Structure formats: structure tokens, C-alpha cells
Amino acid sequence: MTQMNRTLTYTAIFALIMAVLVPVTYANPTPQSSNFPHVISLGESPQGIRHWRILRHTLKIAVPQNSKAISQLIIEAPANIVLRESIDVSEESGKKIAAKVSIQGKKATLEFAESIAPGTIIVEMKNVKKTAVTTGDKFYKISAILADLNTELPIGIAQLRVI
Numbered sequence: 001m002t003q004m005n006r007t008l009t010y011t012a013i014f015a016l017i018m019a020v021l022v023p024v025t026y027a028n029p030t031p032q033s034s035n036f037p038h039v040i041s042l043g044e045s046p047q048g049i050r051h052w053r054i055l056r057h058t059l060k061i062a063v064p065q066n067s068k069a070i071s072q073l074i075i076e077a078p079a080n081i082v083l084r085e086s087i088d089v090s091e092e093s094g095k096k097i098a099a100k101v102s103i104q105g106k107k108a109t110l111e112f113a114e115s116i117a118p119g120t121i122i123v124e125m126k127n128v129k130k131t132a133v134t135t136g137d138k139f140y141k142i143s144a145i146l147a148d149l150n151t152e153l154p155i156g157i158a159q160l161r162v163i
Helices: 003-021
Strands: 025-029 038-045 054-063 070-076 087-091 099-104 107-116 119-130 137-146 153-161
Touching: 054 070, 054 137, 054 153, 070 119, 087 099, 087 107, 107 119
Parallel strands: 038 153
Antiparallel strands: 025 038, 025 153, 038 054, 054 119, 070 107, 070 137, 087 119, 099 107, 137 153
């Protein structure tokens, strides 16, 4: 094997390793995240398959100890994503949280029977449908209505990246 072929082979291997190691999703909390609910992460399953049409997206949201409880959660999907009412909410321990789910266009509103106290909650959006192949960055915008407030407050953006 010539030196040129070896260099090209190593370069290709390095590029593949870097592509695998780059995370597929990002989540950015709001600046007040130490005392305000915020998005921790967004996961996709199956991960990184651009042409897959039916997916599962999983959001993790932190409700800090010194924060007010969440009474509603609003999730706005990217343009190429269709949300379905098959959305489950649970605590990190796995205990289910009762939520009334309603979908209007790209927005899913989750109204909780009991306000969500401090801790980490997991929102499983099942049977999410892609209407087109995902290219570039796609953003979920997440807002919440806190207990005793009637105002929708942004709590973060979850970024779905496709390499």
C-alpha cells in the first residue's frame, strides 16, 4: 500500500469516527435554569436515520427544587414533524404522570391532572411522523405554564441535528 493510499484510508477512518461521535441532539435551557424548569435533552429513536418516517422523540425536563410546579407543558414541533396524541409523561423513576394531551397543528399541549413537583420528567412522543427527510437543524420549542400563573413561559429549545 502506498503512502498516499494509507493517508487516504486513515483520513476516511477518522472522518467516520468523528461522524459517529457527534451527538445527534442538543437542548438549550433558558438562562434562569437554576431556579426555573428547563430542557435537559432530546433523544430520537431510531437515532440518526434520515429517511425513517415513524420515530420516537424523548424529552427530559428538569424542574429544580426552588421552582414552581408545572401545570401545563407546550411542545411546538419543527416544520417537518407531525406529533400524535400518543405522548406519555413519567418521572425519572418510571412512575407515570397523568396528562391530558391535545394537538393543534404543530403544538402539543399537555395538561397535568396534578402539577408536576420538582424533579426530572420524561416526555415520550411516540409515533412521531416525519413528512420529509430531515436535513440540517430542526428545533422543538418547549414552554410551560407554572402553577398559579396563566402565562406561557419558554423553558428551552431542543435541537434535532442530522449529519
